[in-house]
Amino acid sequence: MDPTRPAVAGVPSPEGAPATPDLGDLMNLSARGDQAAFAQLYDAIAARVFGLAVRVVRDPAQAEEVTQESLLEIWRTASRYDGELGSPMAWILTIVHRKAVDRVRSAEAASRRDTTYHSQNQAVDHDTTADAAHASLEAKRVRDALHSLTQVQREALELAYFGGYTHTEVATMLDLPVGTAKTRIRDGLIRLRDTMGVGT
Known part of the structure; x- marks a missing residue:
């Protein structure tokens, strides 16, 4: 061993004693x-x-x-x-x-x-977005068209289609004969379709 080289880890010193890692x-x-x-x-x-x-x-x-x-x-x-x-x-x-x-x-x-x-x-769920927008627009069109109906037509339609009541129930609630209730609902639907531009 070269005596001028410093003792390093794992290398014995010149005297043969194991060196301490430095x-x-x-x-x-x-x-x-x-x-x-x-x-x-x-x-x-x-x-x-x-x-x-x-x-x-x-x-x-x-x-x-x-x-x-x-x-x-x-x-x-x-x-x-x-x-x-x-x-x-x-x-x-x-x-x-x-x-x-x-x-x-x-x-x-x-x-x-x-x-x-x-x-x-991220891919936008276009179908869902479009459906929601379309539904929103349709709802607005229906609301706007409802304002074109007479008061009695609007009452009958709202009860039948938004309230879910039968013609008989609508007639009872409005204190009308069933035939009259049906006529108001039918006339209201026709006017509603005309206003919205939907073919009958």
């Missing part, structure tokens, strides 16, 4: 492009990186992607680590947290876009 040393070596050192760093931090990621994004699959992105970022930017500003793990977890929060925000934005798109492009 994330700072691993970070410094990774910053110089030492892939073996980064592999050891990876093994030392991967579990904690994933743990933080899954706590933030709450989805194991998403957390795995955040973990990969974070470790790649750590490899690329290891030279920016400054031991005087904090511990290696604090620096690492700051990167992980930022990546995880970005992933959550991105997912929320995508969800909002999907919701907006579906609400704006």
Whole structure:
């Protein structure tokens, strides 16, 4: 072993004693492009990186992607680590947290876009809408046409067709002979159809 190389995790010291993992040393070596050192760093931090990621994004699959992105970022930017500003793990977890929060925000934005798109492009139930509009217009036409009837015709028609009463019941309620009630209803219908332009 090269005695000038700092002892790192999993690598025995020159005296043969097992070295204590030192994330700072691993970070410094990774910053110089030492892939073996980064592999050891990876093994030392991967579990904690994933743990933080899954706590933030709450989805194991998403957390795995955040973990990969974070470790790649750590490899690329290891030279920016400054031991005087904090511990290696604090620096690492700051990167992980930022990546995880970005992933959550991105997912929320995508969800909002999907919701907006579906609400704006949802197929309108044209048949139901048209039927409702048609029924509303027809009801207005009938109401307007009813005003063209005489008072006695309107009373008889409203009882028979809107009230649901039989001709006999209409006659009783209006104190009329049944024949007279029927005549008023028939005359009212004829006038109503004429007013609405419906063929008899």
